[in-house]
Amino acid sequence: MDALFEQSAEMARVITSGIAIAFGVGFMLNLSRAQLARGTGDSLGYSRALQQGIGMVILLALSANVELIAAALYTIGSGIDVDPSSSAVLTGVWEQLAKFFASTILGGIGVYTTVSAVGAGMAGHISSIVGSPSGISSTISNGIVLIGGGILTMMSVLVANSIIATVF
Numbered sequence: 001m002d003a004l005f006e007q008s009a010e011m012a013r014v015i016t017s018g019i020a021i022a023f024g025v026g027f028m029l030n031l032s033r034a035q036l037a038r039g040t041g042d043s044l045g046y047s048r049a050l051q052q053g054i055g056m057v058i059l060l061a062l063s064a065n066v067e068l069i070a071a072a073l074y075t076i077g078s079g080i081d082v083d084p085s086s087s088a089v090l091t092g093v094w095e096q097l098a099k100f101f102a103s104t105i106l107g108g109i110g111v112y113t114t115v116s117a118v119g120a121g122m123a124g125h126i127s128s129i130v131g132s133p134s135g136i137s138s139t140i141s142n143g144i145v146l147i148g149g150g151i152l153t154m155m156s157v158l159v160a161n162s163i164i165a166t167v168f
Contacts, residue, residue, distance in 0.1 A: 023060045027053060031115060038119025039126055050115055057107035095168040102160040109153050117146045 030053050037045030120142040127135025 020060065023056050027056050027060070030056065031111075031118075034115040035118045035122055038115065039122030041123070046115075046119065050112060053111040053115060054108040057111050058104050060107070091168055095164065098164050098168070102164060106153065106157050106160060109156070113146060113149050113153050116142070117150065120146060 030049050034046055034049035034053060037043075037049055120139055124136060124139030124143075127139060
């Protein structure tokens with residue numbers, strides 16, 4: 001049974017690496033599309049790229065955490081070395097699930113903040129080339145909001161990790 005689990009874990013690592021590479025390349029291409037759409041004012045293209053980016057983050061977080069979640073579920077399901085109703089085992093499963101959901105949600109927020117920041121910078125650059133003072137002032141105000149949003153996103157990562165560490 002343990003050899004089968006080790007084989008499955010190795011296959012999961014290979015698959016996860018392939019998924020990470022595919023999503024990494026797709027994410028960079030999608031981020032470029034979102035930046036271009038934001039800079040040119042294409043709101044439909046921007047929202048489409050943003051939705052795809054958040055979906056990619058969710059799937060990437062799932063693939064990154066699948067081995068940890070699977071190991072915890074295997075420990076419960078095997079019942080060989082451990083009592084499945086053990087509170088330590090159940091706590092471990094819930095801790096891995098909490099980390100997965102926290103990384104998924106905060107990753108989506110990070111995607112939104114990154115795309116918005118770079119898009120606002122491109123919009124400001126285009127506004128300065130065209131000579132639009134209202135566009136430049138809008139870019140400055142968006143930049144201030146995005147800096148605050150970036151700081152809050154980084155703080156929320158620390159807060160989420162400390163809450164998970166405290167609870168578990």
